[in-house]
Amino acid sequence: MTALTSALEITKLAHEMHVDEAELAFLATTSPDDLRDLRGIVSHAMFSRHESRVKGLAAVSKKLPAAVTAKITEIAMGPMLSARVAAVMDPADAAKLAGHLKPEFLAELSVHLDPSRVEAIIARLDRGLVVDVGRRLLADGHLLTLARFTGVVGPETSLKVVDGASGAEILRLALFIDEPSVIDPLLAGLPDETVTEIAAAGPDHSDAFDALLLALSEDSRARIASLT
Known part of the structure; x- marks a missing residue:
């Protein structure tokens, strides 16, 4: 292990x-x-x-209308630099700017974000936008990025993101979650069919499945056992 x-x-x-x-x-x-x-x-x-540089960009963005800053962000800055700037922006300003950015660009930007630095921003975002971006990350196979945000957005939003995901996808997602306490609430909200799929994926991903079982509470392990 x-x-x-x-x-x-x-x-x-x-x-x-x-x-x-x-x-x-x-x-x-x-x-x-x-x-x-x-x-x-x-x-x-x-x-x-590049902290001094990104703080300078963040200061400039504060002086421009959000719609103008969004256009500059998407065309000139790109997702990596934009992620760095977002981490030093005022959360309210950053959330307002995010509302003017395309969801596909936000998904690309998320790959370069440190969730711990932008938790206050995420808390201010429309939940529909967060779910949209999360589903784009899932569709593109960015399970590591998605896992890093799972503890920040909370189980209710996470469950909406993974609605329709396969058991194997959720098993791999759970592996990348840093905080084990996040996994139990996520599993508890999944329908029985999905939990059964997770268990069915176990033989092909035995190490991952064993690691998941170790991270779960006794009640969650009992649920998996009862379904298999």
């Missing part, structure tokens, strides 16, 4: 660094806790690297 957890942390670290996982294969024997700490250090370093 430790090997699986380390592999998951390497996947998350590669995502943070925007590199291929193969480039980090030398870290395979590193403990999950050390890899998690390294990911936090890398995230902070990458954000701090």
